[in-house]
Amino acid sequence: MKRKSKNRKSQTASNALTPNLEDNLEVIKTSMGNSSDLVIRRVMIHQTPAAIIYMDGLVDNNSVQNFILEALMLEMPTEKPNHNLFESIKESALPIGEAEEIDCYNELFERLISGETILLLEQQSKAIAASTKGWRDRGVQETTSESVIRGPKESFTETMRTNTALIRRKIKDSNLRMEPKKIGTKTKTDVTVVYLEGTAESEVIDEVNRRLDQIDIDGILESGYLEEFIQDAQYSPFPTVYNSEKPDAIAGGILEGRVAIITDGTPNVLLVPALFVNFMQSSEDYYQRADIGTFVRILRLFCFFVALFMPSIYIAFTTFHQEMIPPPLLISLAAQREGVPFPALAEALMMELTFEVLREAGVRLPKPVGSAVSIVGALVLGQAAVQAGLVSPAMVIVVSITAICSFVFPAYNLAISVRILRFPLMLLAATFGLYGIILGMIAMVLHLCSLKSFGKSYMAPFAPFMPKDQKDVLVRFPHWGLLSRPSSMTKKDQQRVDSTSKEN
Amino acid sequence: MDNQSISPRQFMFLVILFTVGSSILIVPSPLAIQAKQDAWISISISVLAGLLLTLFYNQVAKQMQNKTFVQATIYAFGNWVGRFLLVFYLSFLFILGALVLRNIGDFMTTEIIPQTPLQYTHILFLLVVIWGAFLGLEVLGRSAEMFMPWVVLFLLLFIFALLSEVNIENLQPYLGDGFTPVFSASTVVIGTPFLELVIFLMITPYVKDPKTKQRAWIIGVLVGGIILTMITLFCILVLGSDLTALNASPSYQVAQRINIADFLEGLEVVIGIIWMLTIFFKLAIIYYSVSIGVAQFLTMDDHRPLLLPLGMGMIVLSIIAYPDVAYFETFVSETWFPYALTHGLILPVIVWVGLMIRGMIERKKNNKKSNSQSS
Amino acid sequence: MNMWYAFAVIFIAIAIFALQYPFLNKNGKRKDIWSFSIILLFFTSISVLQTLDVSLPNPLDYIEDFYKLILG
Numbered sequence: 001m002k003r004k005s006k007n008r009k010s011q012t013a014s015n016a017l018t019p020n021l022e023d024n025l026e027v028i029k030t031s032m033g034n035s036s037d038l039v040i041r042r043v044m045i046h047q048t049p050a051a052i053i054y055m056d057g058l059v060d061n062n063s064v065q066n067f068i069l070e071a072l073m074l075e076m077p078t079e080k081p082n083h084n085l086f087e088s089i090k091e092s093a094l095p096i097g098e099a100e101e102i103d104c105y106n107e108l109f110e111r112l113i114s115g116e117t118i119l120l121l122e123q124q125s126k127a128i129a130a131s132t133k134g135w136r137d138r139g140v141q142e143t144t145s146e147s148v149i150r151g152p153k154e155s156f157t158e159t160m161r162t163n164t165a166l167i168r169r170k171i172k173d174s175n176l177r178m179e180p181k182k183i184g185t186k187t188k189t190d191v192t193v194v195y196l197e198g199t200a201e202s203e204v205i206d207e208v209n210r211r212l213d214q215i216d217i218d219g220i221l222e223s224g225y226l227e228e229f230i231q232d233a234q235y236s237p238f239p240t241v242y243n244s245e246k247p248d249a250i251a252g253g254i255l256e257g258r259v260a261i262i263t264d265g266t267p268n269v270l271l272v273p274a275l276f277v278n279f280m281q282s283s284e285d286y287y288q289r290a291d292i293g294t295f296v297r298i299l300r301l302f303c304f305f306v307a308l309f310m311p312s313i314y315i316a317f318t319t320f321h322q323e324m325i326p327p328p329l330l331i332s333l334a335a336q337r338e339g340v341p342f343p344a345l346a347e348a349l350m351m352e353l354t355f356e357v358l359r360e361a362g363v364r365l366p367k368p369v370g371s372a373v374s375i376v377g378a379l380v381l382g383q384a385a386v387q388a389g390l391v392s393p394a395m396v397i398v399v400s401i402t403a404i405c406s407f408v409f410p411a412y413n414l415a416i417s418v419r420i421l422r423f424p425l426m427l428l429a430a431t432f433g434l435y436g437i438i439l440g441m442i443a444m445v446l447h448l449c450s451l452k453s454f455g456k457s458y459m460a461p462f463a464p465f466m467p468k469d470q471k472d473v474l475v476r477f478p479h480w481g482l483l484s485r486p487s488s489m490t491k492k493d494q495q496r497v498d499s500t501s502k503e504n
Numbered sequence: 505m506d507n508q509s510i511s512p513r514q515f516m517f518l519v520i521l522f523t524v525g526s527s528i529l530i531v532p533s534p535l536a537i538q539a540k541q542d543a544w545i546s547i548s549i550s551v552l553a554g555l556l557l558t559l560f561y562n563q564v565a566k567q568m569q570n571k572t573f574v575q576a577t578i579y580a581f582g583n584w585v586g587r588f589l590l591v592f593y594l595s596f597l598f599i600l601g602a603l604v605l606r607n608i609g610d611f612m613t614t615e616i617i618p619q620t621p622l623q624y625t626h627i628l629f630l631l632v633v634i635w636g637a638f639l640g641l642e643v644l645g646r647s648a649e650m651f652m653p654w655v656v657l658f659l660l661l662f663i664f665a666l667l668s669e670v671n672i673e674n675l676q677p678y679l680g681d682g683f684t685p686v687f688s689a690s691t692v693v694i695g696t697p698f699l700e701l702v703i704f705l706m707i708t709p710y711v712k713d714p715k716t717k718q719r720a721w722i723i724g725v726l727v728g729g730i731i732l733t734m735i736t737l738f739c740i741l742v743l744g745s746d747l748t749a750l751n752a753s754p755s756y757q758v759a760q761r762i763n764i765a766d767f768l769e770g771l772e773v774v775i776g777i778i779w780m781l782t783i784f785f786k787l788a789i790i791y792y793s794v795s796i797g798v799a800q801f802l803t804m805d806d807h808r809p810l811l812l813p814l815g816m817g818m819i820v821l822s823i824i825a826y827p828d829v830a831y832f833e834t835f836v837s838e839t840w841f842p843y844a845l846t847h848g849l850i851l852p853v854i855v856w857v858g859l860m861i862r863g864m865i866e867r868k869k870n871n872k873k874s875n876s877q878s879s
Numbered sequence: 880m881n882m883w884y885a886f887a888v889i890f891i892a893i894a895i896f897a898l899q900y901p902f903l904n905k906n907g908k909r910k911d912i913w914s915f916s917i918i919l920l921f922f923t924s925i926s927v928l929q930t931l932d933v934s935l936p937n938p939l940d941y942i943e944d945f946y947k948l949i950l951g
Contacts, residue, residue: 320617324773432628433617438777439632442647442784446632449646450639463646464511599938802914805906809899809915816892817922820929824937839943842950 016104021049021122027105028053028112045072048085049122058115060134067095068117068130086124094119098131110188137162146246146410151287155245156267160190163247163262163269167194170251175199181212183226187219190264191226194250199257199485199493204454208259208272223263223270230261230272233451237417240453242274249283257490259454273454275488277461277473280304282410290478297474303405307418310402311348312429312437314395318344320433336392345430347391351399352422354381359403460488508710514645515711516720516727517652518789519704523554523728524655525786526607527697528779529753531732532739534837536748539689541675543745544737546690551729553690554698557849558725561701562718564852565708567859573705573852574800580858587801589851594797596847598814600700601790602821603832605630608783609822610829611753616776626819629787634811636788637795641710644788651781658778659731663738665762665771670741693732695841697786699848701725706793752829755779791818884930892923 017024025040032038041052050072054064071093090099102108102118103126112118115133140162143155156163164178175197182188191212195205211230220226227241228234244250245267250260253271261270271278280300285293317325318333325333340347358377362370381399385391402422409415421444428436451458461469469486471477480502484494510518535543568576573593578586609625617625636644679686704721711717739754742761748754756779759772792807795814799807826832896919903912928935 320619321773432620432625434773434777435612435617435620435625435780436628438780439628442781443632443635445647445650446636446639446643449650450643457646459646459650463649465513465649595938599942798918802911804911804914805908806902809903809911810918812895812899813915813919813922816888816895816919816926820922820925820935821938823929824935825939826937835939835943839939839946842946843942 017102017108017120017125017127019123019125021051021120024120024127025051025053028108031105031109041069043069043073045076045089045121046085051120052117053112053120054117054132055112055115058113058135059117059132063096063132063134064117068119068132071095072119086121086126086128089119089121090128094128094130096130096132100129102127102129114188133161140166143245145412146244146249146282148246148282148284148287151284152246152248154247156247156250156262156269158265158267160192160262160264163267164192164194166247167251167254167260167262170247171196171254176254179209183212183215183217184220185216185218187221189220191220192262194254194260194262196254196257199255199490200259201257201490201492204259204273204456204490207454208261212261220263222266223261223268226261226263227270230270232453236447236451237420238276238448238451238458239279239411239413239417240272240274240451240458242271242278242411243268243413244271244283245269246283252283252286253278256485257492273456273489275453275456275460276448276458279411279414280409284410285476286479290476290481293476294474297476300408300410301474303408304418307402307405307408307415308421309425309437309441310398310405311352311422312425312440313434314398315344315348315426316429316433316437319430333392333394336394339389340392341389342391343430344395345426347395348398348426349423351381351385351391351395352402352426355399355403356419456488461486508640508642509712510641510645510710512711512713512716512720514649515707515717516724517648518645518707518785519701519721519724520652520728520731521648521655521782521785522701522704522789523697523725524731525697525779525782525784526604527693527732528735528755528782529607529611530836531693531696532736532748532754533751534692534833535689535736536740536745536754538692538837539686540681540745540749541677541740542679542681542686543689543740543748544675544733545679546686547693547729547733547736549687549690550693550698551726551733553694554701554725554729555722557694557698558701558722560849561705561852562721564856564859565705565718567856567863568705568709570709572709572796572800573702573855574797576859577855578800580855580862589854590797590801593847593851594794594801596843597703597790597794597797598818599821599825600703601787601794602818602825604783604787604790605818605822606825606832608780608787611756611776611779614752615756616773623819623823626822629784630791630815630819633784633788633791634815636784637792637811638808641707641792644785644792648785651785655778655781658774659734661771662759662762662775662778663734665764666738666742666758669761670738671744672741674741674744691841692837695844696836697728697732698725699841699844702848702852703790703793705852706797707789791815881931885927888923888926888930892919892926895919 029038029040035055037056037058039054039056043050043052052064052068052072072089076089076093090101102111108118108127108129111129115131115135116129117132119128119130121127137159138157140154140157142153146155147153154166156166168176173196177193177195177197179193181191181193183191193205193208193212208230212226215226215229217225217229223243227243231240233240242253244253250269250271254260258271258273261272263270281297285297288296318337322330337344342350354377358373358381361373362377365373382396386393386396406415406418409418425437425440428440432439449457449459449463457464460466461473466488468484469488472482472486476482480497483497483499485496487494531547532543535546539546564573571579574590577590577593580586581589605626608629609622612625613620613622636647708717708721711720735755739748739758742758743751743754747757751757756772756776759775762771764771791811791814795807795810798810798814799805804810826835896916899915900912903915925935
């Protein structure tokens with residue numbers, strides 16, 4: 001059904017170019033609605049009227065100037081060519097890498113708008129499109145959202161070509177495949193699927209392609225649009241698509257046999273399949289020494305539990321299970337809570353919500369104002385609220401520990417899901433105490449075990465348990481011990497390191 | 505039904521959790537009443553009986569050939585007689601589920617959250633169980649893999665932390681009253697959990713790898729039995745047989761004795777959580793089997809729509825099943841064993857024989873057919 | 880007060896029915912819908928009776944009586 005409608009559209013709009021130059025130009029002008037950035041430069045080449053058309057701002061002015069205008073107007077051989085002028089221009093006069101013949105309006109507009117320069121000749125129903133794409137971009141800069149101590153600091157940019165180049169520079173293998181796609185009926189956003197042929201499982205690649213091809217939307221402005229279309233678990237707080245703006249993280253994923261999806265216009269590159277453990281790992285784990293990496297990973301898991309359960313456990317213990325708190329601690333807790341007018345749940349909800357608000361405000365505000373917010377937040381939360389007797393100091397400690405722990409995760413989207421899940425757990429704790437927390441945890445684990453990401457079990461390699469993969473999950477073996485690729489990702493091309501690499 | 509399958513390892517973990525779950529709370533006390541300080545001997549005898557039972561169940565499973573117990577019974581005895589037998593089997597599982605639910609509810613409302621009404625405790629627990637049964641066997645198997653390391657870790661912690669509290673004299677005198685009370689006490693443990701293992705006849709068809717799954721079942725029963733024996737042994741070693749007999753949940757009480765360097769106290773909560781996890785898996789397996797059994801009994805395509813209605817029934821049954829603990833204790837020590845024996849041994853034997861007869865008839869038919877074809 | 884619990888139970892039963900009916904209807908098996916509805920109705924009425932404090936017979940009593948009869 002969809003394909004049919006596309007066909008019909010192309011039939012009506014793809015009327016071929018006419019031999020008359022003026023007619024062609026008229027059509028282009030009217031179709032573009034006399035856009036102010038449309039540049040039409042008429043020239044004469046060997047007494048033949050011609051026109052050079054490009055979109056100002058989308059092309060690299062230098063190359064249009066030097067390699068098209070100069071080449072055609074100044075450096076054309078003076079004698080009349082013995083055969084067709086069009087062919088000779090295409091073959092010998094344009095010192096530009098990509099130059100292609102086009103003969104229909106559809107393609108002409110597509111190329112014009114994506115920044116190519118079109119050359120039209122009188123008496124020709126064909127045109128030449130020369131690739132002169134070039135616009136101001138941000139350039140490769142240091143990553144802002146995923147900073148590392150050791151390791152490459154560069155990050156992806158908004159430009160597709162730069163991003164593919166960044167990956168190519170890391171993986172110099174001819175098996176690295178980059179499949180182009182255009183998604184979005186209006187935005188026609190370039191999307192590239194990147195993987196290592198022979199390493200990535202073909203079922204995963206096919207599945208990625210299938211899901212991407214299904215998308216029919218007017219516009220893709222960020223990879224988040226794609227993520228929502230291709231993710232497995234629509235109704236889950238947990239992310240099943242990984243994203244990063246660090247080329248080394250994405251290259252590492254591709255080397256593990258995963259598939260990257262680069263979207264033009266955003267530095268956030270998607271990586272699938274994404275398992276739970278991937279969100280707990282940072283690329284820096286592989287750059288620091290193995291034992292340090294292991295320690296940090298276990299620390300992160302611990303922080304995951306603290307960030308998730310700390311406030312609810314505090315509520316459960318102070319309201320239901322006071323007898324289980326050691327007496328000295330209980331006395332000091334009770335002394336602190338004396339004079340606090342709210343039940344523990346209200347206190348915790350209030351503080352957690354205040355903190356979430358502060359965090360959100362800090363992210364959105366411009367930097368100078370942001371620091372003001374954090375000062376106010378620290379004073380209000382840390383001092384004034386306690387002194388006014390609104391909350392107990394212990395609650396402030398709990399909330400701050402929770403907050404700090406939730407900053408530990410390298411993946412921001414996992415931190416968000418933890419932030420959200422904290423609230424139902426707090427409600428369960430306030431109604432059923434520890435019993436409610438445990439049942440909430442069981443339900444959460446059941447849900448996690450039911451998730452899949454592109455056919456791979458989300459909790460692998462814990463469940464289903466894969467003994468061989470444990471070398472790179474909680475514990476990171478040294479690189480000479482990471483002999484095989486994670487079999488939870490791919491079963492092909494397993495060998496990674498030759499076991500004789502380190503013998504001494 | 506849904507084409508889910510679990511690996512033999514996951515199956516083994518489920519068997520372990522099923523064996524340990526809820527028995528760990530309710531078994532030591534009646535054992536200590538009857539067998540006194542020799543409770544651990546009678547539980548060892550029961551483990552042996554459990555292993556023999558498992559060998560028999562494996563034979564039945566072999567005869568069932570990728571059918572669940574419900575499907576196999578209908579196959580062997582036809583629509584009416586088969587369904588007549590299955591009404592008893594399914595009601596046995598259903599009552600078992602309600603009792604297990606009541607076990608966890610009683611435990612929670614007496615030990616951990618005394619303020620909460622029993623019904624709400626049951627409803628919340630059963631909701632999570634339904635969620636597990638809804639997601640299916642595969643998810644249950646995987647979650648068992650997730651939780652198993654924690655269970656093992658905390659059991660080891662439990663045992664090591666209690667080593668300093670052990671008093672060997674609590675075990676003496678050995679066999680003071682002779683063998684009779686020891687044997688009669690062992691029937692309690694045979695009744696729960698080992699005769700309840702018949703429920704895995706509903707699960708085995710979904711286990712991959714027919715070779716190793718028999719072994720997985722036996723190892724699971726063995727490990728589960730050893731855990732039960734260890735817990736009972738420690739209850740008696742630490743609390744003594746009299747205190748064990750008095751407490752409703754001695755395995756929890758014994759954890760209150762844990763005291764590491766006068767600092768780590770209150771670890772019984774952690775132990776309570778582990779007991780809760782094992783009971784969760786026990787009930788989830790029961791619930792999944794009941795719903796799948798009822799769905800196959802009614803030849804429905806999907807068991808999922810049945811989950812919530814059956815849950816309503818199970819909650820009511822769990823509330824009315826026994827008015828007080830005394831009733832339950834006499835029920836467990838007197839009626840449960842013959843009841844479980846009827847459904848855990850006699851019924852499978854009947855089905856086993858029926859399947860073999862049916863198999864012979866089929867083979868004869870096939871022979872006749874092939875004969876007539878060849879001639 | 881108990882009345883409200885009974886209403887809550889009935890409301891839950893209706894919610895369960897509304898939740899499951901579309902799935903059952905999609906498969907288009909009449910028999911499934913019937914067996915589902917009967918089971919739901921049966922257990923709902925039992926739950927309602929329980930919330931209204933009607934003393935329901937305990938199946939465990941019957942089992943106990945039965946085995947007492949057999950074992951003497």
